[in-house]
Amino acid sequence: MSQGISREDVAHLAALARIDLSEAELDRLGAELPAILEHVAAVQDAVSPEAGGDDVEAMSHPQPIVNVLRDDVVVPGLTADEALAGAPAAEDQRFLVPRILGEE
Amino acid sequence: MHQLSAADLAQRLSSGEVTSVEATQASLDRIAAVDDRINAFLHVDAEGALAAAADVDARRAAGESLAALAGVPIAVKDVLTTIGQPTTCGSRMLEGWVPPYDSTVVAKLRAAGLPIVGKTNMDEFAMGSSTEHSAYGPTRNPWDTSRIPGGSGGGSAAAVAAQQVPLAIGTDTGGSIRQPGAMTGTVGVKPTYGGVSRYGLVAMASSLDQAGPVTRTVLDAALLHEVIAGHDPRDSTSIDAPVPAVVEAARRGDVAGLRIGVVRELHGSAEFGGGFQPGVRQRFDEVVELLTGAGADVVEVSCPSFVHGIAAYYLVMPSEVSSNLAKFDAMRYGLRVGPEGVPAPSAEQVMAASRDAGFGDEVKRRIILGTYALSSGYYDAYYGSAQKVRTLIARDFAAAFEDVDVLVSPTAPTTAWPLGEKLDDPLAMYLADVATIPANLAGVPGISVPAGLVDGLPVGIQFLAPALADDRLYNAGAALERLVGTTTLEEIA
Numbered sequence: 001m002s003q004g005i006s007r008e009d010v011a012h013l014a015a016l017a018r019i020d021l022s023e024a025e026l027d028r029l030g031a032e033l034p035a036i037l038e039h040v041a042a043v044q045d046a047v048s049p050e051a052g053g054d055d056v057e058a059m060s061h062p063q064p065i066v067n068v069l070r071d072d073v074v075v076p077g078l079t080a081d082e083a084l085a086g087a088p089a090a091e092d093q094r095f096l097v098p099r100i101l102g103e104e
Numbered sequence: 105m106h107q108l109s110a111a112d113l114a115q116r117l118s119s120g121e122v123t124s125v126e127a128t129q130a131s132l133d134r135i136a137a138v139d140d141r142i143n144a145f146l147h148v149d150a151e152g153a154l155a156a157a158a159d160v161d162a163r164r165a166a167g168e169s170l171a172a173l174a175g176v177p178i179a180v181k182d183v184l185t186t187i188g189q190p191t192t193c194g195s196r197m198l199e200g201w202v203p204p205y206d207s208t209v210v211a212k213l214r215a216a217g218l219p220i221v222g223k224t225n226m227d228e229f230a231m232g233s234s235t236e237h238s239a240y241g242p243t244r245n246p247w248d249t250s251r252i253p254g255g256s257g258g259g260s261a262a263a264v265a266a267q268q269v270p271l272a273i274g275t276d277t278g279g280s281i282r283q284p285g286a287m288t289g290t291v292g293v294k295p296t297y298g299g300v301s302r303y304g305l306v307a308m309a310s311s312l313d314q315a316g317p318v319t320r321t322v323l324d325a326a327l328l329h330e331v332i333a334g335h336d337p338r339d340s341t342s343i344d345a346p347v348p349a350v351v352e353a354a355r356r357g358d359v360a361g362l363r364i365g366v367v368r369e370l371h372g373s374a375e376f377g378g379g380f381q382p383g384v385r386q387r388f389d390e391v392v393e394l395l396t397g398a399g400a401d402v403v404e405v406s407c408p409s410f411v412h413g414i415a416a417y418y419l420v421m422p423s424e425v426s427s428n429l430a431k432f433d434a435m436r437y438g439l440r441v442g443p444e445g446v447p448a449p450s451a452e453q454v455m456a457a458s459r460d461a462g463f464g465d466e467v468k469r470r471i472i473l474g475t476y477a478l479s480s481g482y483y484d485a486y487y488g489s490a491q492k493v494r495t496l497i498a499r500d501f502a503a504a505f506e507d508v509d510v511l512v513s514p515t516a517p518t519t520a521w522p523l524g525e526k527l528d529d530p531l532a533m534y535l536a537d538v539a540t541i542p543a544n545l546a547g548v549p550g551i552s553v554p555a556g557l558v559d560g561l562p563v564g565i566q567f568l569a570p571a572l573a574d575d576r577l578y579n580a581g582a583a584l585e586r587l588v589g590t591t592t593l594e595e596i597a
Contacts (some may be wrong), residue, residue, distance in 0.1 A: 065341060095436055
């Protein structure tokens with residue numbers, strides 16, 4: 001497994017994460033991330049087959065809880081006005097967003 | 105009055121010696137007098153706090169039976185939602201945002217009659233170990249204002265250390281309550297994962313985040329723990345079990361016969377990479393001797409997978425960060441800006457421009473790292489391996505707790521460092537959490553208790569206990585506090 005991560009990789013990841021990074025930010029993250037990745041890659045050796053990692057289950061969460069459900073009854077929630085109070089833009093009790101398709 | 109512990113203040117409130125309005129005003133006065141040097145507060149709500157205090161005073165005067173801490177002023181880390189006060193998470197993304205609902209922790213504080221004087225500074229979205237990553241300027245350590253107060257909850261820790269409030273709420277994802285506690289001479293507790301509701305805690309890493317008390321005494325922490333803990337149907341990971349008897353344990357404070365394990369991998373021996381300040385190691389050794397002298401049965405235990413804790417944490421946490429922070433999409437709340445020079449930009453362009461403008465460097469770094477760890481082709485090698493290491497660390501805890509009741513270590517490898525020292529070296533900053541991270545990965549509780557000063561700066565000692573045995577932390581912590589005394593700031597330096 002290569003731990004290399006290039007400036008181009010960072011640009012691709014930033015696009016996936018919807019962050020419009022500047023050229024300077026791409027330069028900096030491209031320079032910083034390889035050292036961090038090299039450090040965290042130690043987990044691969046820690047659970048390698050040679051280290052006995054094959055029979056170690058993955059832990060996503062500290063608690064053995066699955067599917068916690070509540071009773072299916074109506075409870076009070078936010079009003080539309082409360083939910084929209086922090087919106088950058090709203091209209092007719094709905095969030096107003098920029099265009100989501102191509103040119104209209 | 106600002107020097108009183110919460111327990112002492114509560115007693116004077118209950119006897120009628122002082123009113124909550126007086127106590128709350130004293131807190132507000134202290135904030136006004138010193139916070140320009142500390143920057144612990146992002147928002148102060150004098151009007152709301154005094155109204156809550158007057159309400160408590162009226163109810164007390166009417167003979168109503170009140171909660172133990174009713175009327176004691178408190179500060180809340182700015183990552184927990186509050187009706188009527190902004191919740192910024194230390195980020196430009198949420199500048200000025202006032203949430204439409206209270207977090208469960210805040211609702212419990214209000215129900216128990218604690219006036220909330222304000223919201224405390226923090227690393228942006230709780231990402232950092234120094235509070236320098238706040239978009240609103242760093243918080244300074246009251247022991248030496250040229251130094252960091254720890255992080256991410258440096259605001260809560262500094263506010264309590266500087267006696268602006270007797271109590272504060274912090275949150276701890278990898279050490280953000282305990283490590284600032286160590287840096288500022290305050291008590292900080294990360295409860296068992298699921299012990300305190302996460303409803304309304306703006307998530308950084310959902311499987312690790314936990315809110316808890318920040319105080320000057322162990323008893324105060326226990327009293328506050330009792331207020332905020334307990335099952336909450338609105339948090340699916342909340343534990344449906346009785347709250348451990350933490351107050352009783354804090355009043356006991358007796359380690360005679362208690363089996364205490366010194367974690368080989370967490371006290372800075374050269375064998376495990378060193379990196380611990382000699383003064384911190386020496387103070388830790390002295391504490392171990394004091395505990396032994398008080399009748400504790402101290403043994404060394406080994407938790408071999410702890411050495412991989414930081415590596416696992418810096419994959420699990422950023423992965424969850426990259427997912428959790430996707431909600432900041434500039435559509436429903438928070439910052440919205442358009443890309444420069446683009447007429448009629450699309451929603452996607454607005455989203456990307458807003459996230460670039462709204463998030464700071466450390467947040468972006470972690471989102472990119474997490475996006476990488478979760479991306480196709482790398483998922484198993486990074487996120488998957490880290491999840492397995494998490495299991496190994498949980499197994500180490502389980503094995504250790506077969507032999508001992510609690511574990512002990514220094515809370516942090518060093519005392520507070522000068523502002524700026526680690527700001528350009530993210531990896532060095534991450535190493536500050538080496539001793540606190542294992543508890544978050546496994547979901548077990550931890551406490552940091554002050555153990556005096558090294559070269560004029562506070563040192564913290566950490567105890568760790570099995571899940572749901574938070575009471576053991578308070579017993580051991582109170583015993584240590586009796587042995588070494590509280591670490592009280594005389595004057596802001």
